[in-house]
Amino acid sequence: MRHASEGAAEAVLVEEAVWTWERALPLKYVLVSEEWDGELIVWARCADADGLFVEPTPRRERLTLVECAPTGRLRKAVERVRHRSPAPDGSGGPGRPGDLGQLDLIVVRPEPGSDPEDGPFCSPDAHRWHLLDPVLLDCRPSARDASLVDVTVEAEVDGPVWHHTEPADARWRLFNGTGGAGLGNCRRIEGLYAHRPLPCAPPLRLIGCEPGERLLDRLVRSRADGDRVTLLALDRSGRVMRHQEHMPLGVVASRPSALGGALVDLWLGEGPAVRPVPAVRPVWDAWFEGPPAERGAWAAFSPGGRAEWAAFAAARQGVGEPLPDPVRHLDGRHITDVPALVCALGEAVAGPGGHYQQCWGALRGCVCGGERPPAPFTLIWHDAEVARRALAPVSVDTAGETPYVDDVLRLLEKVGITVELR
Numbered sequence: 001m002r003h004a005s006e007g008a009a010e011a012v013l014v015e016e017a018v019w020t021w022e023r024a025l026p027l028k029y030v031l032v033s034e035e036w037d038g039e040l041i042v043w044a045r046c047a048d049a050d051g052l053f054v055e056p057t058p059r060r061e062r063l064t065l066v067e068c069a070p071t072g073r074l075r076k077a078v079e080r081v082r083h084r085s086p087a088p089d090g091s092g093g094p095g096r097p098g099d100l101g102q103l104d105l106i107v108v109r110p111e112p113g114s115d116p117e118d119g120p121f122c123s124p125d126a127h128r129w130h131l132l133d134p135v136l137l138d139c140r141p142s143a144r145d146a147s148l149v150d151v152t153v154e155a156e157v158d159g160p161v162w163h164h165t166e167p168a169d170a171r172w173r174l175f176n177g178t179g180g181a182g183l184g185n186c187r188r189i190e191g192l193y194a195h196r197p198l199p200c201a202p203p204l205r206l207i208g209c210e211p212g213e214r215l216l217d218r219l220v221r222s223r224a225d226g227d228r229v230t231l232l233a234l235d236r237s238g239r240v241m242r243h244q245e246h247m248p249l250g251v252v253a254s255r256p257s258a259l260g261g262a263l264v265d266l267w268l269g270e271g272p273a274v275r276p277v278p279a280v281r282p283v284w285d286a287w288f289e290g291p292p293a294e295r296g297a298w299a300a301f302s303p304g305g306r307a308e309w310a311a312f313a314a315a316r317q318g319v320g321e322p323l324p325d326p327v328r329h330l331d332g333r334h335i336t337d338v339p340a341l342v343c344a345l346g347e348a349v350a351g352p353g354g355h356y357q358q359c360w361g362a363l364r365g366c367v368c369g370g371e372r373p374p375a376p377f378t379l380i381w382h383d384a385e386v387a388r389r390a391l392a393p394v395s396v397d398t399a400g401e402t403p404y405v406d407d408v409l410r411l412l413e414k415v416g417i418t419v420e421l422r
Contacts, residue, residue: 019238021045021210023261028288029206030232031215033249043215043229043249044266047208047259051271052244053278054202061191063131065151065174067142068186073400074100074174075184078139078149100136100153101364101396102177105129105189109170127167129159129192130177148186157192166193177364181398203252204271208259219254219264231272235288242284242315244272280308287312291353298343299334306339313346313355327378335387338394341408348379358415363396363407376416384421 021027031043070078077100108126134155142148166188174183211219231244250269257263276284283305286297298309330348335341342356349356362370387405394404402410412419 017238017240019045019232019234019240023047023210025208025259026236027238028234030234031206031209031229031249032232033227033229041214042212044206044209044211046206046210046266047263048206049231050205050207051203052275053281053284054275055277059156060133060154061157061194062137062152062154063157063192064190065153065186066188066190067145067148068151068174068184069148070151070174070184072176072181072183072398073395074103076400077136078151081136081139082149100134103131103134103153103155103183104175104177105131105159105192106173106175107167107170108173109167127160127163129157131155132158151186157196159192161196161198164193164195176396176398177361181365183398201247201270201273201275204247204268206266206268208257208263209266210263215251218249218251233284235290237290241287241312244275247272276308277304280305283308283312291316293352295347295352296331296334297352299340303337303339306337306343310339310342310346310355313343313353316353316355325377327380330379330381332381332383332386335383336390338391338404341387341391358411362411363404365398370411370415372415376418378418378420379412380420380422382422 019027019030025047027045027047029046029049031046033041033043035041068078106126106128131153132155134153136151136153138152139149142150170188171185172188173185175181176183227249228246229249231247232240233242233244235241247268248270251266252269253267254264257265279302283301286292287309292298298306301309328348330344332344335344342360346355347353358371359366359368362368384405388403391404395402395407396404397407409419
């Protein structure tokens with residue numbers, strides 16, 4: 001294990017360490033960084049943190065895919081919107097036809113004489129955008145060409161935010177997320193190149209901190225030299241359960257802590273850029289007590305909480321290895337959303353709190369093709385009809401014809417797992 005005393009520590013994986021301190025208080029967080037040669041620097045151990053759980057600033061935007069020629073599942077979604085019945089309240093409004101999965105977009109200026117189908121992924125000048133959790137709101141025939149449609153979507157936009165000028169004479173091509181097949185093209189996307197302020201991470205207060213030597217020196221001789229640190233969240237046994245990485249170490253204030261014992265409270269001017277939402281705090285509290293000993297503990301949480309549970313399971317190192325049994329049992333009673341399926345499958349493969357190591361992007365055509373299990377086994381899926389009914393509206397295949405559960409079954413079969421539905 002890494003010896004987490006003051007200053008540097010001997011080189012062992014952070015995830016394998018058991019962190020302790022000689023205090024009656026639980027140790028919940030450790031602030032560390034790593035030198036270029038792998039040397040670990042322990043900046044502080046802390047009893048708690050305030051401001052780690054933050055409601056995200058709404059980032060969803062409305063975009064219009066102008067003169068779009070959709071294919072596959074995107075075309076099917078457009079057709080459903082164009083021929084849908086009035087809203088249930090009788091208003092005739094557009095309503096929200098549903099989730100489209102992830103859409104990827106590549107904007108590239110073609111080279112003279114190049115084939116329109118060649119090289120968008122390889123072009124160094126291509127702009128790659130991700131439209132996360134897009135919802136199709138409306139579509140109508142395009143003004144210049146009635147055979148094409150203008151499609152309005154609402155999505156979270158992730159891409160080259162430093163580009164504010166829309167490229168001229170570019171090809172705009174839509175893909176099925178995570179390296180999937182094409183879903184059509186459009187002339188441009190109105191609103192995509194709008195100016196967006198860079199997100200600013202709110203401050204973070206670390207409570208009851210025991211500073212290491214480097215941090216004590218920093219507090220005496222205040223300076224800002226660009227140190228980037230990682231916040232390790234620990235469970236009650238002192239094992240790392242999650243990482244919050246690449247925070248700038250900017251201490252803007254320090255005070256003696258009300259917890260006493262020469263501890264201090266530290267205010268960091270900027271905390272982690274990505275933080276959990278307050279609604280998933282109960283999941284963190286559950287995992288703080290240690291990995292679950294019983295199956296199905298995730299079922300009590302909302303879909304967002306189940307997704308957080310799956311993230312905890314995926315973050316475990318050296319724990320929850322695949323079971324040796326040639327037959328595994330998947331409890332399908334609570335599989336009413338996609339995160340629930342991930343949790344239940346992880347338990348079936350690796351026990352309570354376990355994780356099935358799989359590239360789910362393979363469902364969208366990711367070139368990795370999916371991981372393969374250590375050894376083939378049979379998976380008995382109990383109450384499979386629960387998931388089939390609940391996930392019937394979900395589809396990620398390019399054509400939009402295969403229900404999500406069928407795609408999962410096909411992927412499991414592809415990687416050597418025999419599934420029996422009960």
